[in-house]
Amino acid sequence: MTGSRDAEFSDFVAARETSLRRLAFLLCQDWHRADDLVQAAVTKLYVHWPKAKAADSVDAYVRAIVVREFLDERRSSWVRRVTLTSQLPDRPAAGTDPETSLDMQAAIAGLPPRQRATLILRFYSDLSVEQTAQVLGCTPGTVKSQTAKALTSLRIAFSPNSDTTRADATSVGSSVAARRADGEEGLNHA
């Protein structure tokens, strides 16, 4: 019984370790922390393995654990969260504007944890609003508003006048972002 559980679990984690580490790294921006996150997540996965197997998708299940582990961590033991370095990527992909790419990556890294997690799930993991809501444990409306806020923040980061205040952005920018995240979402998947 335990042997079967261990074998299945080990096979699954071995196959998914790389993608889980990438997701964790995007969330926390630090490979060492990413490994800690994945370690904690797969331990929880082991505890809940029978339920995970019974779920529609084990991948979705463990992804949700990683994201929630990351968000929960931000609310606990503060010492571990203060990292002293923030390394910028050194090699953007071909065909992209390197400066824009670096700025974008830094801007994404600067988003609040929940907004960053929302963007990563939506635009890296390609989850729908509903799937993202399920992972984050919130309503689809919250996902939309978090997406809108994140896009507004990125828009501010890329605006010509970087001193633009949030107040300026929220009245107009969030409307644009919200329309992008909410109103036009409906037909993008149609």
Added chain:
Amino acid sequence: MREQSGEGVPQESIGRALHEMADKEQPQSTVSIQQARRDGRARLRRRRLMRAAGVPVLAAAAVSAVAIGSISLPLGSHAQEPSAGTGRHFGALAPYATFGWLPAKEPAAPSQQTDLATDNTWGTVDRTSEQLNNGPWTLSVYPAGTCQRAGNEIECPNDNPLPGQPNEPADLCGSNVVHAPPVNGRQAFWEHNVNQVTTVKNGQGQSSVSHIRCLTWEYAPGGWASLSNYGVINPSKQLVVQVASKIRFGGRQQSFKFAAQFRNLPGKWRVVPPASFYLFRRVGHELQYMGVQHGALLAQDFAITDGATTIGVDVNVFPSKRTQCVTGNPGCRVINGYHVSVRKLAGTEMISAPDADNLWVSLSGSQQDLGLLYRVFADMTMLGRNPAAWTTHPIAAQSSSKPLPTQSASTSPLPTPSASTSPLPTPSASTSPLATPSASTSPLATPSASTSPAAPA
């Protein structure tokens, strides 16, 4: 294909940047499958021991935490207070709690201030919790009797458990808490976290520190709330306590407004959580998200039910002007005078109108309710983007002139011909007898509150 806009940030750029970040060369992994199995088995053993000893699961979690020696016990040895009003739930027609006062300006960065009067106010109401956000402030509220004190944690129900996982409780303010001064005479606790934040300046990421100060307090016997500030500038404890002490619970809160009204629903339908709401104000011809000022709290996502069937509703004030959905296209049809697309999402059917009188409207339900969704949409009245026309009664009194079919007839996958040829309803204030002027009914912030000086730093 996601939208790419010249305005703002193209979403493809975000996806590309994320993939570039993730695809960088990875250092050697330190993840140990064997360690995970060992630790996992140890946890399972502890659980079995606790169950054998008859210790409740919540207490077991606390004991496990203490066993690894990482958590203090600042809540002391107070006996757990009796819960009052067990079984209470929040409604979906008005928020249970609102900010009574917030500082007019909030430091957003060393050289910046954000104006909370114009920052977004939005929130969610779940069955057993409510959350309200304005600027860096987030308020979470739980009804009396729903949270439990367990060791050094205050554990509250989780409305959104992991799929297939038992409903494990959520911790208010985390677990590293210390005693705080009483709030309005009731016990309170602090947690103070520090986050690393990377800001962009001249193309370079610069690390700085953000502070999360979280205050948990018992706002009524057995009822718990937490107030967090996710700002870059660490707010003073006095400021946090001042904001918390002014929060209004229950009583006469501003009702949600609804930008569409359901008519001719059969039986007794009601609005139920979860619901998301946003504060809007009309400025000229535009709607703007608003902060702690007069405005209308629009219920954007909510659900209606008759007890047997539940329909999810999304009425968004930002319509789409995209035109892919035209008559004749697969999955597109005209109902109630509006172009509507039909699609299946995660096992549910969803019909949506990208531009229904300047609203984006969708209804979702189970597959067997698709016919019902068509008929409900056919009888909806869209109230447009003017908050003065919105209603506090989204379900109109029943009319016998056009009864809906019973649920057995709702399996019809197609709308009736009459539905698809219905004339366009005219949204106007006169069609919504229940709408009231928003400004005169907004208790979200009193005039004195909106002119209050900033709290002492």
